[in-house]
Amino acid sequence: xxxxxxxxxxxxxxxxxxxxxxxxxxxxxxxxxxxxxxxxxxxxxxxxxxxxxxxxxxxxxxxxxxxxxxxxxxxxxxxxxxxxxxxxxxxxxxxxxxxxxxxxxxxxxxxxxxxxxxxxxxxxxxxxxxxxxxxxxxxxxxxxxxxxxxxxxxxxxxxxxxxxxxxxxxxxxxxxxxxxxxxxxxxxxxxxxxxxxxxxxxxxxxxxxxxxxxxxxxxxxxxxxxxxxxxxxxxxxxxxxxxxxxxxxxxxxxxxxxxxxxxxxxxxxxxxxxxxxxxxxxxxxxxxxxxxxxxxxxxxxxxxxxxxxxxxxxxxxxxxxxxxxxxxxxxxxxxxxxxxxxxxxxxxxxxxxxxxxxxxxxxxxxxxxxxxxxxxxxxxxxxxxxxxxxxxxxxxxxxxxxxxxxxxxxxxxxxxxxxxxxxxxxxxxxxxxxxxxxxxxxxxxxxxxxxxxxxxxxxxxxxxxxxxxxxxxxxxxxxxxxxxxxxxxxxxxxxxxxxxx
Numbered sequence: 238x239x240x241x242x243x244x245x246x247x248x249x250x251x252x253x254x255x256x257x258x259x260x261x262x263x264x265x266x267x268x269x270x271x272x273x274x275x276x277x278x279x280x281x282x283x284x285x286x287x288x289x290x291x292x293x294x295x296x297x298x299x300x301x302x303x304x305x306x307x308x309x310x311x312x313x314x315x316x317x318x319x320x321x322x323x324x325x326x327x328x329x330x331x332x333x334x335x336x337x338x339x340x341x342x343x344x345x346x347x348x349x350x351x352x353x354x355x356x357x358x359x360x361x362x363x364x365x366x367x368x369x370x371x372x373x374x375x376x377x378x379x380x381x382x383x384x385x386x387x388x389x390x391x392x393x394x395x396x397x398x399x400x401x402x403x404x405x406x407x408x409x410x411x412x413x414x415x416x417x418x419x420x421x422x423x424x425x426x427x428x429x430x431x432x433x434x435x436x437x438x439x440x441x442x443x444x445x446x447x448x449x450x451x452x453x454x455x456x457x458x459x460x461x462x463x464x465x466x467x468x469x470x471x472x473x474x475x476x477x478x479x480x481x482x483x484x485x486x487x488x489x490x491x492x493x494x495x496x497x498x499x500x501x502x503x504x505x506x507x508x509x510x511x512x513x514x515x516x517x518x519x520x521x522x523x524x525x526x527x528x529x530x531x532x533x534x535x536x537x538x539x540x541x542x543x544x545x546x547x548x549x550x551x552x553x554x555x556x557x558x559x560x561x562x563x564x565x566x567x568x569x570x571x572x573x574x575x576x577x578x579x580x581x582x583x584x585x586x587x588x589x590x591x592x593x594x595x596x597x598x599x600x601x602x603x604x605x606x607x608x609x610x611x612x613x614x615x616x617x618x619x620x621x622x623x624x625x626x627x628x629x630x631x632x633x634x635x636x637x638x639x640x641x642x643x644x645x646x647x648x649x650x651x652x653x654x655x656x657x658x659x660x661x662x663x664x665x666x667x668x669x670x671x672x673x674x675x676x677x678x679x680x681x682x683x684x685x686x687x688x689x690x691x692x693x694x695x696x697x698x699x700x701x702x703x704x705x706x707x708x709x710x711x712x713x714x715x716x717x718x719x720x721x722x723x724x725x726x727x728x729x730x731x732x733x734x735x736x737x738x
Contacts, residue, residue, distance in 0.1 A: 240324075241297060241305045242312075247343070248294040254347050255287040265354055271373050274437055278364040279354065281439040365436045374437040376578040377571060379404065382429060385422045390414070398586075401579045405568035407561045408465030415557055423560040430567035438570070446570075450562040458555050464565075466558050480506045481522070489516075489523035587630070621654065645687040647671035 239247075262280055267273045300306055311320050332338060370378040383400050386392065391414040395403070404426070410419075434443055454463055461467050481503035486492050492500065493515050500518040504511040509521060524532070568575065620628040621639060634640065642652050643659040648667045653659040662668050663684055672679040675689065677696045686692050716729035724732070 241308050245294060245297050248290045248297070250343060251290050252287055252294070254343060255283050255290070258347055258350055259283045259287075261351070262354060270375060274374050275364040277437075277439050279350075284440070365439075367436065371433075372581075374433075375574065376581050377401070377433065377574055379426075379429065379578075382422070382426045385425055389419055389422060390416070398579060398582055401575060401582070405564055407564065410465070412466065412554065412557075415554075420557060420560065423557070423564065427560060427563055427567065430564065430571060433574075434567060434570050437574070441570075446566060447563045450566045451559045454555070454559045454562045458558065463558050463562075465561065466554060483523065483526040486523065486526075489519040492523050493519040584625075643687075645671075646689050647675070647687060647692060 259280060262276060262283065265276065267276050297305060311317075314320075367373045368378050370376060370380070379401065380397070382404070383397055386400060386404070387394050392410070407423075431443060431447075434441065457463055458466075481495075481499070483492075497515055497518065500515070500522055501511040503522055504518060507522075507525060509525070511518065513521070616622075616628045618628070618631065618634075620631065620634050623629045637655050637657065639655040641656065642654060643656070644650055644652055645659075645662065645668065648662065648671050651662075651667060653662055663679075669679045672683065672692070675692060675696075677683065677692055682699060683692055683695065686695060714726040715723050716726055717723050718729070718732065
């Protein structure tokens with residue numbers, strides 16, 4: 238049997254090795270999104286194990302049963318050598334009875350963890366389960382929540398893409414339509430978003446974050462600052478009724494002078510029936526004067542305006558507001574995945590049936606753990622790759638004229654696909670470098686010129702034209718002699734040298 242001190246030593250060793258493993262896990266380079274999620278889950282496993290070891294170590298140090306104190310006393314007492322040999326004898330007897338028992342050191346286990354981190358196997362490639370629609374944490378799969386939403390009564394029917402953009406705009410739904418079915422929808426949405434966040438961000442303490450949102454709602458509820466739940470005004474409170482002091486009235490006729498509305502309010506405050514004519518209401522209210530208990534026949538079957546009913550309704554609304562606040566916070570945490578999901582759905586809807594089938598096959602191959610970053614996607618028609626690394630649709634390929642090739646000799650016979658890329662390349666570095674090597678400035682005069690011979694000929698023509706247009710001071714600069722005659726610079730200098738001025 239393992240001693241208390243040995244257990245403490247083992248837990249201390251385990252904590253130190255766990256800290257070292259967590260540091261190495263954080264410093265390990267993560268290239269893909271899948272590797273980042275797997276790394277976070279390994280960190281979560283190590284952290285939970287560290288906390289468990291700490292709790293057990295604290296229990297041993299607290300020594301509630303006194304076994305640790307007794308063990309320390311036996312090791313430090315006058316018969317410590319006898320205690321040592323007794324324990325040595327127990328160890329020898331144990332291995333004599335179990336000769337094949339092997340004590341595996343803790344370092345072996347952490348060496349295996351390091352190997353799994355450096356060279357993950359096929360089993361370790363997926364640390365957590367995701368659906369095909371979620372793409373290992375890249376996208377949301379809100380189809381089940383969407384079906385519950387569009388089946389709510391009084392809710393405007395929207396498509397799935399619009400639902401992805403507005404599923405957290407719960408404050409726009411009138412509170413009269415927020416029934417029990419609506420609450421079940423909120424619980425379903427919270428359950429999925431919480432489950433999704435826990436899978437993509439396992440290190441996040443989500444319970445604390447959601448509890449903080451609930452506490453905020455509970456504190457701000459009375460102020461009426463909760464989105465979608467404004468504070469009730471006086472008109473809303475009118476249905477509750479207002480009590481009336483009957484001691485100031487001596488007959489029901491005097492009560493009748495107050496009018497129908499005031500009598501109705503007083504009857505509602507007492508939980509009595511408030512219908513009938515003015516005289517009936519006045520008589521019914523006056524009959525309660527001086528009575529401790531009211532006639533059950535005069536009371537409504539369901540006192541919806543009573544204080545207890547009002548408090549129950551307030552509690553129900555506050556509960557819905559707390560659930561909505563959690564959805565607002567969860568929507569912020571998955572904002573990146575939400576935007577990517579919307580783009581992914583729009584991209585899928587723009588494909589034809591054949592392209593959609595090919596894309597699903599490509600996505601299933603992309604999600605396989607054996608795929609490397611350098612794998613070439615299936616592209617039999619040699620189509621250009623889109624922003625997602627997959628071939629673009631063929632109709633888009635034809636629409637942009639990418640089947641037309643343009644060759645530029647100045648760029649080293651580089652081939653450009655499509656007229657847009659061809660026109661854009663004249664302002665890019667490759668064409669500018671080719672023009673610089675020819676000694677020609679890359680100006681607008683050489684637009685659409687792709688042959689070296691044509692560019693050189695045009696440059697010579699431009700130089701001659703510029704030379705002819707250049708200002709020549711010898712012939713164009715004007716001078717005036719002493720008699721007022723205007724001559725050019727060359728004539729003026731000749732006359733000056735001859736002394737004829």
